Amino acid sequence: AVADDSGLCVDVLGGAPGIFSARWSGTHGDDKANLDLLLAQLGDIDTPHRGAYFACAAALALPDGTERVVEGRLNGILRHTPSGTNGFGYDPILQ
Template identity: 55%
Template sequence: MTRLLVASRNAKKLAEMRRILAGAGVEVVGLDEVPPFPEAPETGATFEDNAVAKARDAAAETGLPAVADDSGLAVDALNGMPGVFSARWAGRTRSDEANLRLVLEQVADVPDERLTASFVCASALVLPDSTEIIVRGEWPGRLVREPRGGNGFGYDPIFVPEGETRTSAELTSAEKDAISHRGRALQLLLPHLRTLSRP
């Protein structure tokens, strides 16, 4: 089975990607399962910039086909922020909880009807022959004022997907994988990943 390197050390993200890619016919490995190499900081202006830079580095350093994604929360009332800064919105060493609380503080005076937001995920697949495929998934919804639910990570506890009353953190893993921004992006990559496992 072809090994596919997911350029991430985030255990929750890796578990999510392994579930979504279970039918792709590839063995998903993370950065902690390959020899270490220098990882460039995320300095891109867009999710796509960051995703493809990480995937290029991973493929070049390991010789494996590599997938990387960059994802985040885009809040309309904050002009699309935190966006590419989602993981470090409250500072580089801050936690998911601190990031989430800062967003809630920043929208405290925004009326409920204007708390629209989307999760965005750009995924890049880079092959050893330098082929690059970049896709994007978006998951529209709205914010709630207090976190709810214990599933998921990041901003999931304050994000209610369009058509739902539950937060992303209240959905089961299977429900979330089927409709999330990462699930949508990876579904677009699946046809390309399946070709890797063909003789």
């Protein structure tokens, strides 16, 4: 079996949206609504206090009992407005 999860963790929000990143606005997978809500929540937060990171974890369990778990983290600062056109989710605001 294989499982994974990822999310954006914002320092001033205590790590939120975290595992709720895909449905932060209440609608699962609505990237624009999620991004718009997060930017509104951070509207009065100055750049030095907009620390955040993408977190990802993946797990593998094999029939022979082998188990592996790996985690990754990408630190950054959240922009005040989206940038670029090739990202998805929260990519346009993490630098």
